[in-house]
Amino acid sequence: MIELHDLTKRYGKTLAVDRLSFRVPQGVVTGFLGPNGAGKSTTMRMILDLDRPTAGRVTIDGRRYGQLSEPLKYIGALLEAKAVHPGRTARDHLLWLAQSNRIPTARVDEVLSLVGLTSVARKRARGFSLGMGQRLGIASALLGDPEIVMFDEPVNGLDPEGILWIRNLMKRLAGEGRTVFVSSHLMSEMAVTADHLVVIGKGRLLADMPMAEFIRHNSRSAVRLRTPHPERLLDVLAGGGIRPEPGPGGSYEVVDGDLAELGELAAAHGVVLHELSPQQASLEEAFMQMTADSVEYHAGANEGRDAADAGGAWGTGWQDRTARQPAARGTEEN
Ligand SMILES: Nc1ncnc2c1ncn2[C@@H]1O[C@H](COP(=O)(O)OP(=O)(O)OP(=O)(O)O)[C@@H](O)[C@H]1O
Numbered sequence: 001m002i003e004l005h006d007l008t009k010r011y012g013k014t015l016a017v018d019r020l021s022f023r024v025p026q027g028v029v030t031g032f033l034g035p036n037g038a039g040k041s042t043t044m045r046m047i048l049d050l051d052r053p054t055a056g057r058v059t060i061d062g063r064r065y066g067q068l069s070e071p072l073k074y075i076g077a078l079l080e081a082k083a084v085h086p087g088r089t090a091r092d093h094l095l096w097l098a099q100s101n102r103i104p105t106a107r108v109d110e111v112l113s114l115v116g117l118t119s120v121a122r123k124r125a126r127g128f129s130l131g132m133g134q135r136l137g138i139a140s141a142l143l144g145d146p147e148i149v150m151f152d153e154p155v156n157g158l159d160p161e162g163i164l165w166i167r168n169l170m171k172r173l174a175g176e177g178r179t180v181f182v183s184s185h186l187m188s189e190m191a192v193t194a195d196h197l198v199v200i201g202k203g204r205l206l207a208d209m210p211m212a213e214f215i216r217h218n219s220r221s222a223v224r225l226r227t228p229h230p231e232r233l234l235d236v237l238a239g240g241g242i243r244p245e246p247g248p249g250g251s252y253e254v255v256d257g258d259l260a261e262l263g264e265l266a267a268a269h270g271v272v273l274h275e276l277s278p279q280q281a282s283l284e285e286a287f288m289q290m291t292a293d294s295v296e297y298h299a300g301a302n303e304g305r306d307a308a309d310a311g312g313a314w315g316t317g318w319q320d321r322t323a324r325q326p327a328a329r330g331t332e333e334n
Pocket residue numbers: 011014015016034035036037038039040041042043185296324328329330331332333
């Protein structure tokens with residue numbers, strides 16, 4: 001189990017991770033979400049002891065990563081940075097990792113087959129496509145048959161087949177009782193992959209709960225009605241003590257309304273309806289709402305934007321992570 005206790009990381013004036021405390025549960029896929037710059041990668045690096053916390057601590061099965069004698073047997077990770085020497089073959093890379101963790105050679109061929117790289121096992125990594133590189137990274141993570149796997153943005157830049165493969169793999173690993181911790185900026189992807197969510201914004205914990213509960217707590221559900229006779233509809237609704245909100249394209253929306261009751265009410269008063277539909281805010285909308293004031297603005301952004309604009313900036317960040325300006329990121333100062 002991964003446990004964070006008041007984990008904090010400061011880079012000069014930037015508080016990248018701010019007293020973060022949570023546990024990553026076993027046997028489920030936990031999505032780690034937050035806008036660009038929220039502190040996800042920094043947190044993951046601290047879990048692996050690649051970055052030193054300014055304060056607080058993070059443990060894996062009760063111990064710091066650095067205290068694990070053969071860490072690949074406890075936790076396997078795929079971080080964004082490519083850690084493969086371009087001149088090395090996939091198999092040699094894995095053999096080298098296996099030796100350093102006293103993992104039998106047979107396991108190398110097993111993981112190559114598991115990730116579908118057997119046929120290119122003797123090819124040098126420099127000729128690998130992004131998808132092949134991700135598969136090799138995942139093979140490295142699975143090498144020690146660890147109970148915990150951690151992936152930082154694993155579907156970034158992958159084609160639909162690759163995305164589906166990683167999604168099914170993560171579900172399978174969780175189904176085997178492992179702890180699967182995955183960061184992503186793809187809301188839609190998390191909605192179909194994660195069972196549990198940890199959301200951060202500006203380094204702080206915003207939510208830590210099952211996916212279904214997150215959606216229930218953070219999204220607005222409503223019934224949309226559309227009619228060629230809006231005045232009649234408004235009268236009928238007012239008679240029932242219902243106050244609708246204006247919806248798109250001349251429609252009306254009744255927040256937390258009951259679809260069947262509204263349909264019957266309209267029918268009982270002979271109001272023709274052209275639309276009667278349930279509306280549920282998507283996971284993406286729920287995130288935008290929750291993190292609207294914790295979006296980090298990068299170089300050139302207007303700090304004075306209002307919350308609605310912040311939602312827009314967040315949305316853009318989700319869609320196109322590559323649009324981030326590397327120049328906006330400072331250098332480590334400690
Ligand atoms: N090495 C570093 N030196 C200085 N600042 C850093 C460094 N690494 C991260 N930061 C800053 O810390 C904050 C958190 O960054 P981090 O990369 O952890 O966020 P993230 O949630 O992974 O974002 P993204 O989805 O954009 O990768 C940002 O403000 C970032 O600019």
